[in-house]
Amino acid sequence: MEEIQHESNLKESHKVLLTYIRSVCVLDQETLCRRFAKILRRLEPETLNNDTEIEDQSEAIVGMLEQYIASINNNIQDDGFKINKIRHQVSGAMLYVYVNTWVDEIAKTNSDFSANQISSLKSLIDDIVGSGENLEYSVSIVDAQQRIATETNKGIREASIELSWLLDQHWFNSTSERRVILSPRLLSELRPYLVDRYGISTNDSDGSLLQCFQCTDILTIGQKCPQTTCPVAFHSKCLNVYRRSAISEGQCPNYSNCGCTLFSGQEQEENYLTRVGVPEGTVLD
Structure with missing residues (x-):
């Protein structure tokens, strides 16, 4: 596990909280509040x-949690780490993600990655984002x-183990329909x-990624x-x-540019939007 030079400046409760978040990498606010x-x-x-x-102190606990995380981030940011927040694309739940902020190249995300693993990670992201054309x-x-077998020169069985590791490390998520998608950790x-x-x-750029109009996070599951x-695209909750x-x-x-109506009816119950990504009911948490 990476060494954080400034962690010694934190109180014991902050250290325990940081250690827990770092160990699980990604978790929702409700779970984190219970542990906190x-x-x-x-x-x-x-x-x-x-x-x-x-349960009756939940609002106060969330407030204290935010203060503790802000304090932790102030101490670990110089070491290139941060606890980020991102919304789950389907449920809308707030997620906390422990990230490396010095990532200007994927190679810096994890020193344990081999050159072949980095290549397969990049190529798999390329394939997933490339499918965004449809x-x-x-x-x-x-x-x-x-893809992993090709990039790492390994057999399918070894590639399957490699993919399972990437899923376990929260770089990707899988669905009940056996699809691989970008994870909250990767997106953050x-x-x-x-x-x-x-x-x-x-309107002025043909980028391959969509951005939610409401929350401005990258969108790979939702409607456009x-x-x-x-x-223009939205996560369902947004x-x-x-x-x-x-x-x-x-x-x-x-x-003014597209002339499209997204909803109709007095209660806007009819929806004319196009689905983006996998069916929401298939996403596995």
Whole structure:
């Protein structure tokens, strides 16, 4: 595990929290808050109301968690690490991701990667992003194994083990339909690399990546304007926010360029958007 020079400046409770997040790499806010509350109960019991159930202190715990993470980030940023936040593309749940911020090349993400592993990682990302031309943003597990086998000069069985390791390390996720997709960790940690290599699709640019209009995160699962050349897309949860907004009126926010209506009916119940990525019900957490 990487050494963090400035970790010694943290209090014990901060160190325990950092160690936990670093060990699991990616976790949702609800899970992290439960673990954080246990840490506080053990190391800083005075910070919690012992007469109230933890569930009834959730808002206060989230607030304290944000303060602790801000303090941790202030101490580890000079060592090239950070605890990032990103929304789950399907559920909309807040995720916390431990990332390397010095990633201007994938080779710097993990010193344990061999040259062949880095090559296979890059190529697999290329394949997944390349499938975005058809709005798929996924490849089959069989194709992913074949890609890794080609890049690493290994057999399919060894490539299968390699892919399983990448999935276990949260670089990719799999679906119930045996598809491989970009993970929250990859989208968060490698965002600079992704944007630089593939570009974001806009009215003025033909980038290969879509960006959610509402939250501005990279989007590989969601819905987009039915006009092929229009870059507007939404995560499903973000789409609901936009639908309820006073500015939507059922029209695409890029209406002046595309002329598209996204919803119709008094309650905007009819949806004309095009699906992006794998079916949401197939995504495995």
